[in-house]
Amino acid sequence: MATPLVEMRDMSISFGGIKAVDHVSVDLHPGEVVGLLGHNGAGKSTLIKMLSGAYTPDSGQIFINGEKADIHNPRDARRYNIETIYQTLALADNLDAASNLFLGRELVTPLGLVDDAAMEAETRKIMGRLNPNFQKFSAPVSALSGGQRQSVAIARAVYFNARILIMDEPTAALGPHETQMVAELIHQLKAEGIGIFLIDHDVHQVMNLCDRASVMKNGELVGTVNVKDVTDDDLLGMIILGKHPHETAA
């Protein structure tokens, strides 16, 4: 197989003596969607926050395109074109959509002042693609609906040419229509060759959207399977019992 886009090797991190992630290895190829499954507290989000730079691992190594990557903070992760859509969306509620989209990467005028008009123009363009119904460009995002807020968070991840996209329960707060939109988006990004880590609770959704699934329990990796080779029940068994269905390591 070709060099993986991302390889996280033997990752561990503890918080106050509790091993949140315990020697876990996962990988991701271009154009692939890998689901991360597990109960609350299984360590999915913690694992992925080491990739997005929010946490620094105690041990383990990350390789991007086969080369060892140094990721100590979110800025580092962005340099490797890793973008994250957090479960909490990580939006500054008091700022408008454009300010959130460009937060930390503002467009500036030749004088070094932030160029709000240019940023709004770019935001209108990408929103026209992602969510054509989006109109509230000058309102603070606190005034937006759940779906609109979600599309701001997604736009932020997509706008900056992500190669690696992390989606932490992207549909948890959405209605059926918006969930469908996110599913379409995932297919589209996949076709563009972007690798996606999808954290989700919904086994059915993972079966539909993902190529492979890695299941975690109590900070440890139960196993990684090809979604085609397993049933919903097999995955549930891995999540609940921590039991590998049959030895089909990908």
Add this chain to the structure above:
Amino acid sequence: MTDTTSQPIPSQRKNLAQQLELDTRLLGMVGAFVILCLAFNFVTEGRFLTPRNVFNLTVQTVSVAIMACGMVFVIVTRNIDLSVGALLATCSAVMAVTQTDILPNMLGLELGHPAIAPIAIIVGLVTGAIIGAFQGWLIGYLTIPAFIVTLGGLLVWRNVGWYLTRGQTIGPLDETFMAFGGTNGTLGVTLSWIVGVLLTLAAIAAMWSGRRSKASHGFPVKPMWAEFTMSGLAAGSILGFIWILNSYEIPTRRLQRLFEARGEIMPDGYTEAYGLPISVFVLIAVAIGLTIMAQRTRLGRYIFATGGNPDAAELSGINTRLLTVKVFALMGGLCALSAVVASARLANHTNDIGTLDELRVIAAAVIGGTALSGGIGTIHGAILGALIMQSLQSGMAMVGVDAPFQNIVVGIVLVAAVLIDIIYRKRTGAH
């Protein structure tokens, strides 16, 4: 997926304030302030809104208003600074000792040397910024709550100031230095008009360049009449303010003394007006600079983002710890600037200078619409808040309200202002 790069913008019926794109909350505050002034003017039979009193009011407001500008950023980032009055005292003491003792006695600059005032002011600003940065480091990097750090700071810096001067009043201060005090340093009629016209042109240029930049991206812009109304309002209020200050004539006795000091004789019927005080000019410069910083620089954007959602700011790669240091360093520098104005106005450094200023400054910022929950606040709001507080206080004194009642009223106004703010935000659905 549709490819719509330009989307139709829904047109709704808008009221006047919306068409002018005026902040209704600011409008309410200005309205309250105008009513307050008119009421005092009525009760005092026209003594409140005289050029003389307007001049005094603005001069008295400057010190608190400068610090309130910095307090906006502190509160926006979900912190508080209880040490500003004490820090002002320390900076004032440092500057007083520098100009009356260290420079003349140790470095041999004779009293009245033109370099004394600038050196003293720079020493003060650096002192304030370093102390502020230190407190910011304790808060940002060592994660001690701002309330505790600055409560400690209140005790420490108030008494560092005392120790430096052994509690003595230090004065008289340097002549040039005292020009920042208000009455002793004004721009005079001609310069004031020039400043007023330049400010007006700058305000109008800013409005039109904003319109051009919006139009160049095809965004909706205000109708022309609204643009002209706003430009007219800006010009009217700036030039009107200058006109009032230029109408306050220097008393004849004082003019005579000025002429005598120069060894000349005052011609008969000679008059001269004060014009814009240098201290007010400093406040205007600070306000413009910090407004640009808040709205048009990355630093300002990060301050507001951090106040709105510290975790999101952190995940966007913003160094929120260093940001805290910067915000408190700025606050410290502004305390020093206020110390220049406050001690120059008194012509001396006194041991109790700036006492209880922390409460006035916080109250001004909060009355001006800064939300203690973070993420919201404006510089012009804080200045207006300071102006409202000062007007209340001096208006009541003029009317003859007993001192205890003055503070009772100010306290009630503070709480009522926040209540009105909460109700307003619920009604309008704003954050």
